[in-house]
Amino acid sequence: MNWGDRVSPTVRAIPPSGIRRFFDIVAETKGVVSLGVGEPDFVTPWHIRESCVYGLQKGYTAYTSNYGLLELREEIAQHVNNKYGVPYDPRKEILVTVGVSEALDLAMRAILSPGDEVLVPEPCYVSYKACVTLAGGNPVIVPTTLENEFRVTVSQLEELVTPRTKALLISYPNNPTGTILTYNELAAIAVFAEKHDLIVISDEIYADLTYQGQHTCFASLPGMRDRTILLNGFSKAYAMTGWRIGYALSNRDFINAMTKIHQYTMLCAPITGQIAAIEALKHGDGDVAKMVDEYNRRRRLMVEGFRKIGLPCFEPKGAFYIFPSIRETGLSSLAFAEQLLKAEKVALVPGEAFGASGEGFVRCSYASSTTNLTEALKRIDRFVKNCR
Amino acid sequence: MQELLELLEKDHTLTVEQLATMLDKSQAEVAALVNRLEAEKIIVKYQTIVNWEKAGVDRVTAVIDVKITPQREVGFDSIAERIYRFPEVRSLYLMSGAYDLLVMVEGKNLKEVSQFVSTRLSTIEGVLSTTTHFMLKMYKESGVIVEDEEEDRRLVVSP
Numbered sequence: 001m002n003w004g005d006r007v008s009p010t011v012r013a014i015p016p017s018g019i020r021r022f023f024d025i026v027a028e029t030k031g032v033v034s035l036g037v038g039e040p041d042f043v044t045p046w047h048i049r050e051s052c053v054y055g056l057q058k059g060y061t062a063y064t065s066n067y068g069l070l071e072l073r074e075e076i077a078q079h080v081n082n083k084y085g086v087p088y089d090p091r092k093e094i095l096v097t098v099g100v101s102e103a104l105d106l107a108m109r110a111i112l113s114p115g116d117e118v119l120v121p122e123p124c125y126v127s128y129k130a131c132v133t134l135a136g137g138n139p140v141i142v143p144t145t146l147e148n149e150f151r152v153t154v155s156q157l158e159e160l161v162t163p164r165t166k167a168l169l170i171s172y173p174n175n176p177t178g179t180i181l182t183y184n185e186l187a188a189i190a191v192f193a194e195k196h197d198l199i200v201i202s203d204e205i206y207a208d209l210t211y212q213g214q215h216t217c218f219a220s221l222p223g224m225r226d227r228t229i230l231l232n233g234f235s236k237a238y239a240m241t242g243w244r245i246g247y248a249l250s251n252r253d254f255i256n257a258m259t260k261i262h263q264y265t266m267l268c269a270p271i272t273g274q275i276a277a278i279e280a281l282k283h284g285d286g287d288v289a290k291m292v293d294e295y296n297r298r299r300r301l302m303v304e305g306f307r308k309i310g311l312p313c314f315e316p317k318g319a320f321y322i323f324p325s326i327r328e329t330g331l332s333s334l335a336f337a338e339q340l341l342k343a344e345k346v347a348l349v350p351g352e353a354f355g356a357s358g359e360g361f362v363r364c365s366y367a368s369s370t371t372n373l374t375e376a377l378k379r380i381d382r383f384v385k386n387c388r
Numbered sequence: 389m390q391e392l393l394e395l396l397e398k399d400h401t402l403t404v405e406q407l408a409t410m411l412d413k414s415q416a417e418v419a420a421l422v423n424r425l426e427a428e429k430i431i432v433k434y435q436t437i438v439n440w441e442k443a444g445v446d447r448v449t450a451v452i453d454v455k456i457t458p459q460r461e462v463g464f465d466s467i468a469e470r471i472y473r474f475p476e477v478r479s480l481y482l483m484s485g486a487y488d489l490l491v492m493v494e495g496k497n498l499k500e501v502s503q504f505v506s507t508r509l510s511t512i513e514g515v516l517s518t519t520t521h522f523m524l525k526m527y528k529e530s531g532v533i534v535e536d537e538e539e540d541r542r543l544v545v546s547p
Binding site: 026304 | 391395402406409410411412538540542543546
């Protein structure tokens with residue numbers, strides 16, 4: 001019996017994550033220096049871990065409110081208001097989720113009807129298109145290019161918007177490119193969203209990892225608070241990926257709708273992670289600042305490294321990725337990644353994993369020690385020389 | 389300057405080239421700054437942290453609380469110097485509280501350290517009393533966890 005036939009056609013039609021495929025190849029290779037990891041190399045700061053241990057000792061092991069612990073929501077409200085000047089009611093406008101991934105899924109399911117279109121600038125995080133599809137929507141890809149440092153522009157969006165367009169899904173600082181948008185660029189997108197009455201889902205998980213200028217929160221733009229579903233979490237800034245704590249902020253109708261799905265499917269985010277997240281917000285600012293400084297120094301090492309190797313890349317201003325072009329080698333991004341792994345045992349992620357417009361590029365994460373980065377750059381240099 | 393010092397304090401094997409890139413400065417600038425900091429003894433010394441126990445070398449370290457009588461004109465400094473000049477003394481700090489000097493002494497074995505305390509240290513004029521604590525295990529030294537079981541547990545590739 002072929003059970004595959006019994007899998008829903010929607011799920012069958014979705015390609016598996018490109019990263020997953022490459023991961024299987026990497027997993028078989030030993031002694032790899034990896035620039036392929038999309039998470040901090042820091043372990044969660046000790047005081048945050050310790051607060052979780054204390055919580056467990058005190059018996060915090062039960063369900064929480066569907067929305068998440070009120071204390072955490074209050075801390076989130078205060079944090080976002082202090083940082084970006086956008087007020088949210090912790091009782092009605094904040095939902096604590098199992099990472100931003102869940103929040104993204106909930107947002108899509110809460111707003112999309114079958115056939116609704118969502119504008120998705122590309123290259124983008126691997127799950128965006130799949131999330132839209134699984135929620136019954138149609139992702140409409142907005143390709144961006146190196147020439148424009150992978151910024152999405154209003155004129156590109158205007159070309160692809162249709163009467164069926166319901167939402168726009170953006171993420172700056174961006175994974176995989178490290179691109180950030182300025183206030184003015186985002187403000188132009190806000191005007192576009194207003195004009196076409198679109199909902200904007202803004203995934204700002206890398207907001208704190210901005211190395212030049214201030215991060216602009218999309219919800220802080222004029223008129224955008226209620227139109228935006230703002231997603232953020234603890235994974236990147238506080239090095240808390242495995243804790244799986246994210247949050248969504250929006251108008252009460254959207255949060256109410258998302259909470260309805262969340263209560264029937266997830267119930268609540270794990271209490272252990274929520275307790276740790278409270279500690280992170282209360283006392284974690286110093287840790288974030290230190291990690292950001294460290295990433296920034298590594299970022300400079302990588303930019304300089306790729307400049308010397310001679311692979312074209314723009315200077316990423318956010319997240320912890322650099323996205324050099326490998327076109328001149330004549331290889332596809334997957335072939336480049338595979339051959340580099342084989343020849344030099346360096347793992348990075350082929351750009352095609354982030355959509356067709358990522359083809360011709362590779363994503364290198366600098367969430368790794370200076371020693372590893374230096375070694376990886378040396379090996380990539382050797383590999384590229386041999387390609388020439 | 390502070391950032392440079394922090395980087396070197398953590399890892400002095402970083403090259404001038406690496407430091408310059410990381411700090412967004414020119415190599416000449418960084419080299420000159422490092423030279424100046426060394427000359428001014430702001431950078432006192434570059435050292436290595438060794439886990440001697442793991443190296444299989446027997447060593448004994450004692451932490452000794454020392455009470456002393458401060459002397460006219462020089463206060464504690466003169467006695468402190470008489471103590472820290474001994475090569476057996478690894479560190480010496482002036483403390484507030486129940487005693488005055490905290491002395492860390494290193495020796496091959498218990499006997500050697502005891503002998504140093506009884507014949508050298510406690511006999512110095514102005515030393516009123518000593519309390520010797522032998523160190524049993526080194527967990528963390530100069531900000532570094534000696535046997536850190538935390539390792540990179542991340543997947544090799546992730547989105």
